[in-house]
Amino acid sequence: MNRSQKLFAPRVSLSTLLLLVVALAIGLASWQMEKSIEKTSVEVYPLRFLANGLRVKRPDEYVVVGRTPTRISELVYVVHVPDDGPHELCLAIGEIPRKGVVETAQRVSVSAGVHQVELRYEALRGSEVLVLLDDEPVISGEALRSWLGGASAGGLQYRTSTHLPADRPLTLVQKRFGDYNQDVCSGMLLWVEKTQSGDD
Amino acid sequence: MTKFLNTLLVLIIAIAGGRLAMRAQEYRAFAQERVELIEKLDGFHVRDPSKYLVQFVENDDPMLFTWRVYNPDSFRKTALLELGSDHFSFVNPYRGPYGDFMWVSLRFDIIGDRLYVDTQYSGGGRRQSRRGKKLAAFCERHWCGLEIEAFGKGEPIEVAADQIAELVSITIPDEVFARLKDEYGEELASRFSGQRFFRLSYGDEAAIGQFLEQSQDGLK
Numbered sequence: 073m074n075r076s077q078k079l080f081a082p083r084v085s086l087s088t089l090l091l092l093v094v095a096l097a098i099g100l101a102s103w104q105m106e107k108s109i110e111k112t113s114v115e116v117y118p119l120r121f122l123a124n125g126l127r128v129k130r131p132d133e134y135v136v137v138g139r140t141p142t143r144i145s146e147l148v149y150v151v152h153v154p155d156d157g158p159h160e161l162c163l164a165i166g167e168i169p170r171k172g173v174v175e176t177a178q179r180v181s182v183s184a185g186v187h188q189v190e191l192r193y194e195a196l197r198g199s200e201v202l203v204l205l206d207d208e209p210v211i212s213g214e215a216l217r218s219w220l221g222g223a224s225a226g227g228l229q230y231r232t233s234t235h236l237p238a239d240r241p242l243t244l245v246q247k248r249f250g251d252y253n254q255d256v257c258s259g260m261l262l263w264v265e266k267t268q269s270g271d272d
Numbered sequence: 273m274t275k276f277l278n279t280l281l282v283l284i285i286a287i288a289g290g291r292l293a294m295r296a297q298e299y300r301a302f303a304q305e306r307v308e309l310i311e312k313l314d315g316f317h318v319r320d321p322s323k324y325l326v327q328f329v330e331n332d333d334p335m336l337f338t339w340r341v342y343n344p345d346s347f348r349k350t351a352l353l354e355l356g357s358d359h360f361s362f363v364n365p366y367r368g369p370y371g372d373f374m375w376v377s378l379r380f381d382i383i384g385d386r387l388y389v390d391t392q393y394s395g396g397g398r399r400q401s402r403r404g405k406k407l408a409a410f411c412e413r414h415w416c417g418l419e420i421e422a423f424g425k426g427e428p429i430e431v432a433a434d435q436i437a438e439l440v441s442i443t444i445p446d447e448v449f450a451r452l453k454d455e456y457g458e459e460l461a462s463r464f465s466g467q468r469f470f471r472l473s474y475g476d477e478a479a480i481g482q483f484l485e486q487s488q489d490g491l492k
Contacts, residue, residue, distance in 0.1 A: 083273075083274070084274075085274045085278075087274075087278055088274055088277050088278055088281065091278055091281035091282060091285065092281060094281075094285055095281055095284050095285050095288070098285060098288045098289050098292055099288065101292055102288060102291065102292050102295070105292060105295045105296060105299060106295070108299055109295060109298060109299050109302060112299065112302040112303055112306055113302060115306055115317075115318075116302055116305055116306050116309065117370065118342075118370040118371070118372075118373035119306065119309040119310065119313060119316070119373075120305075120309065121370045121373060122309075122313055122316065122340050122370075122373060122375070123309050123312050123313055125309075125312070140338070140375045140377070140394060231370070
């Protein structure tokens with residue numbers, strides 16, 4: 073090798089080579105890790121759905137999961153209610169907006185912790201709407217005749233455990249009948265919200 | 273130059289190594305959750321994605337039947353319901369939020385004086401059938417006397433995609449059949465030839481179609 077060749081030959085120290093090998097190994101391990109995470113998550117997500125499990129990661133929020141119904145015409149949710157003051161379970165029947173909740177509703181207080189909330193309506197074939205809290209009937213209402221036999225929108229939501237902020241109402245059921253594409257239409261709304269203080 | 277290169281490499285290794293450690297922790301949590309979920313779901317776990325997987329979910333309601341199901345790709349989910357001499361099939365085109373994983377549920381309900389047979393897929397799709405007063409009364413009185421066999425109890429069962437699974441089969445034992453005749457008349461009893469009360473079969477559309485053809489040929 074002549075002098076000019078020596079000048080332009082790449083000078084890589086042993087330490088640089090070692091570091092390069094380590095960096096490559098970490099790169100390869102990261103690539104394999106991403107593949108493994110992707111493969112496992114593809115398996116885990118549907119299993120979570122099938123398990124219907126409530127996973128409370130942030131207890132200061134509402135956490136909700138829709139449970140696959142044991143009776144076909146019921147909507148069942150498991151709800152975690154945060155311990156930040158009184159909360160209410162509310163049912164409104166009548167004119168239901170596409171978004172938000174309504175003022176007029178039947179209300180029952182619900183304590184902090186995990187509860188099962190169930191709405192039965194169709195099983196009773198249009199005569200009564202029943203809300204059960206931890207298997208106890210707590211609210212009942214009259215279903216409207218106009219619901220029978222027509223189209224409707226709104227079924228089971230929250231197929232996997234979902235966190236939602238506790239400062240906004242947690243809508244569990246928004247069932248709209250008839251011309252449900254309108255902004256307001258006949259139906260029923262079931263939700264949980266923090267009790268209004270009354271001082272406002 | 274070497275010093276700069278080495279410093280840069282050390283930085284890259286530190287950042288990538290830290291990220292790798294974090295991702296490894298996430299992976300371990302996922303893997304642990306997967307094991308726990310499979311255990312919670314009594315071993316429901318896809319081993320061969322070309323086959324469909326069925327598992328009955330126990331409950332204490334004798335008129336409710338629920339299965340966890342995994343369907344292979346391009347599987348045309350089809351249910352065939354046979355209630356006595358009546359039968360109808362329906363295809364579920366919906367993939368649902370979790371693609372190939374879903375619930376199938378079947379419920380017999382006596383509401384008022386009618387019998388309702390409801391079949392539902394969790395990803396969407398439902399079929400409801402209503403039957404008359406006599407049948408409702410018979411079910412109310414004699415449901416516990418019927419012989420009921422549900423598919424996939426215990427461990428999940430893998431079924432080849434071209435085969436059908438008989439999810440539930442309900443037959444009327446001799447003594448109950450005699451009471452059906454006595455109490456509700458020959459006309460109603462004649463609808464349950466072979467004393468089969470109900471059968472729900474599940475499979476790919478082509479397999480169900482073939483099964484139906486064979487059943488009809490057998491009747492000719």
